[in-house]
Amino acid sequence: MARKHREIGKAGWGYTAVASVIGFIYFFPVFWIILTAFKTRTDALAVPPKLIFTPTFDNFVSVFYRASITTGTSQATDMGLYFFNSIFIAFTSVGLALIVGTLAAYAFSRYPLRGNDTYLFIILTTRMMPPIVVIIPIFLMFRLSGLAGSYWGIIFLYTAFNIPFSVWLVKSFFDELNPEIEDAARMDGATERRVFFGFCIPQILAGLSATFVFGLILTWNEFLFALLLTGVETRTVPVAMARTLGGEVGVDYGLLAAIVTLFLIPIFFVTFLLQNQLLRGVTFGTVKK
């Protein structure tokens, strides 16, 4: 029995095909970079650009190992260290920011503080603020205190950078809980500590992990602070990428594409896993649904 019309808001496989084509066109720049990562230097520079070629893993190998010109043996590049830095710095600072941010978010959500709105506004403004505005004095501060180029400096800075975001996002999760349950628990003699750890935290665990992951992405992607405040030992991947791009003897796009591709992998997973929380994450909780 042929249908002349469909139920409102539903579509079939034909629609999927059209949407996939549009989606793929949109995705093309990412696809192209991944493709480039598997090209030899000649293929990457070919005119017209090549869509079909023999893939090679050489670029990925040379991200981490480089043949030494003098001895002919392969030698580790610094890229491994930069990836480690990116991961270590992001996890530590986002973890710290989440702990501190959750406490503050709970207070903002549950206690009528004097000047509550002012605090929240300041917190939001620090997030909206162009990083370039704060970086000028921070740069001076780090130079004076010797924090520039150290892990502690950048971790502490990223913690501060992540707090506003964590507070707003986690607050939006706390706001959704029903405070009556907490009051009921208090009536039954639960201590504040128990109410917080036993009732609130378990209920927003999913939200907390979403916040954690969003923070990781923000930090993972951050460029300007890292550019100015990391040293040779603490450099993160985005800075390394930018430096590769500014190379003297022409840019090795194959190699660069391989770095970018490796850098992308965690993003794919996260985007897929967090699809339903994405809107809330990117507007830090100001828009829920």
Place this chain on the structure above:
Amino acid sequence: MAVLPTEKHTSPATPHTRGGFGGWLLDPKRRGALLVTPAIAILFVMNIFPLMWSFGLSFFNYKASSQRVPRFQGLENYQDVLTDDKVWERFQTTAIIVGSSVILQLIVGFLLALLFAKAFPMRRIVLMLVLTPMMLSFVSVGVFFKLFYEPTFGVVSYVLNKISSEPFVMLGSPEGAIAGIVIADAWMWSPFVMLLVLAGLVSVPKYLYEAAEIDRASKWRTFRTITFPYIKSLLLLAVLFRTIETFKLFDIVYIITEGGPGSSTETIAVYLYRTAFQFFKTSQSSALAYIVLFIVIVLTNLYLYAVNRRAAEVD
């Protein structure tokens, strides 16, 4: 900084009986304030204090590169900055990029949202393709487009050269460079607008569409009278949010054009970076930073106003 560790230990504990300073500190009346303190303290050290410092600096003639003792010169820096044609040019460049990028994001994001508003098989997977750009780092996106615009083997240049007979260097002309940056930024952030519009679209109760169908309203009338009122407030949010964010545009410009050719793509953020870290005009850049901060605060206030209005609407 030394205050931090002590305050961290004292989060939500509730011994009502303890006396002395501990008892005072842990009084339930102060619990809210106590929980907020660590966050505020860190923000103070890393954001507010530095801002106060640079506020002070903005009244001196300090240069981070020189050993000279800075001299107080009142509002001179502000005066210099505000009367500097170069600064106004940078603001103009920023406005052009922000304006075109946000408009482009609105259009593309809106169309994408209409595409994904329907439930269709494998929607989640297809949606992934569109959402990914938003999660990428500016640096990666800069690298993508730098590769695209590369005059000899870049895909965009190749296609453009096929169409027009004259060789075309995307980033060679001011207009081309601005377009290049706008396209990259809009590509990255259109999904954001899409998400907001989608949120508006799903918030429309299905029965309104059913009623419109029963009432035999045309597609356009349905959109105008039902759909649009529901996404109106979210569109406003999207515009404000994206304006604030695009206003900060630094990384993409830094990677793709470094402000060039000439200074045609030098946004205010890039200009600030230059003044502060290439010419080390610390005081002057602090003054400019404060002007930028003021604009952002105004925009943030507008944004919060829009958020609250929407929240009231949703209730």
Place this chain on the structure above:
Amino acid sequence: MTIELKKLTKRFGTLTAVDAIDLNVGDGEVLCLLGPSGCGKTTTLRMVAGLEFATEGDVLLAGKRVNDLAPRDRNVAMSFQFYALYPSLTVAENLAYPLYAEKLSAAEISKRVAQVSKTLQLDGILKRTPGQLAEGEKQRVAVGRSIIRDPKCFLFDEPLSRLDVQLREEMRGEIKEVLQDLSRPTVIVTHDQLEALTMADRIAVMRDGRIEQVDTPHNVFQRPSNLFVAGFIGTPQMNLVPATLKGSDGAGIAEFAFDGGQALKIQVDPAVSQLSPGAKVTLGIRPRNLEICQDPVEDSLSTKIDMVEPMGAETLAHMNDGYRDLRVVTDWRVPLAEGDHVHLRFPPGVTHIFTEDEQVLRSAT
């Protein structure tokens, strides 16, 4: 014009929401689909409107099969449970909304809006938006929007469910008046039997996707065709008492044995003689029909008053004799006290008898 449903079936996956129902609604007739939630009544209505596809069977409007037509091509008017007023439009614009498709002149549109707003007393609120309306006003606007044009049929989904008790009573009368003027088949979905009993020309009682009985309000109440309808219609609920037939005399006087040993003779429908002695039956009697006697009389059930609920003019008494609960409604003046022992008599001709397959046993009239 008529609505005809033929073997209409709707399945959602493995769940059968509507199960091969047949139903006719005549021109100008008001039919209520009545049933507990989840019985498939709304799904049936939505299939008539075209908002839901029929899995099997046909929907005929004015004699024409419309299964494959979109709602807009069926020319039906429907009012929704949540009113579905367009929130950004004023009341007047909401009322005019269905008229745009008819390509009427602006003058004609405003004439019709004025007409409807007069009928439904909306004159004072035409400039307001739905957000500024009270529930009762919203409801009237929703009704107004559906009656403003001349469709093939009118459909109402739970029109009064969102109103409070008092308003509901008021609106029931108003809507009934409006409905009487409509010369098209009208279907109302409701879970409220009072609404159905007062507004409908006929009621279709539904359960689990099937129609249990289609009849006039009077017959649905007085002559329930099965145990479900008997128990569903009427408040307080009909007493349904399992019993065993001991014998009958052919004129309708039959003797029943109840659980617990009591046995009594009750005059029921003569068709009881079709049953052989020993048959398990369920007797149904409305709480208002049971008679309370203070002293033991012949053929009465002795029981104890468990709880007394005064309901104003009447009193509802819950009886329990250790084997079954019975509800009795009496005049408020009858003195009843919890714990009293009383006797219940089954007056002649008011006791329904249901066989083991839950169908009523009744001689053809």
